Amino acid sequence: DVKVTQSSRYLVKRTGEKVFLECVQDMDHENMFWYRQDPGLGLRLIYFSYDVKMKEKGDIPEGYSVSREKKERFSLILESASTNQTSMYLCASSSVEPANYGYTFGSGTRLTVV
């Protein structure tokens, strides 16, 4: 069964900490994405990547960075966590043609920054 795995379902971090959210896919997908989901705001794209070592900013990249050293792994980094980054974070991957197959999502990481 193909899958996108996010390393943690729940995380609690302190303000100012550096936080790593990990995402691994086993489908040999080229594209990977990080979204955050907040009530009333839907899904907002943070960063995405079309290839190893490649990254593109999404709609809300401020306060975040990403790393893609291997094709199967896409990490989201909160350089200095703040309380307004408390949210559900969703990772997704797709083949080169998401128009045909859509995205596959992980189960999400609910991050609380205190």
Added chain:
Amino acid sequence: GNSVTQMEGPVTLSEEAFLTINCTYTATGYPSLFWYVQYPGEGLQLLLKATKADDKGSNKGFEATYRKETTSFHLEKGSVQVSDSAVYFCALSDKSAGANNLFFGTGTRLTVIP
């Protein structure tokens, strides 16, 4: 540009009622259209899709028809169950516009009561 507009929720229905969740879109090219479902505490799962005008996507009793003339992709189910309680997202992918991303609506929460 590309965008998706979904009906505002939440929607509350009794078991066995008929469901319609409206979705309209704006696209610069020829989009593919998707419905995703998110069960409580989970990531998004692809429910159904349609890749060209007049296509009907279907899965688990849900249906949606790609209507180019009305730029719509409304989700329907003839008889909902308690287990259908979830958040539903409409999305589009417009490959012809050179974009490789999915554009999501804000989601519609459905609650089905026994």
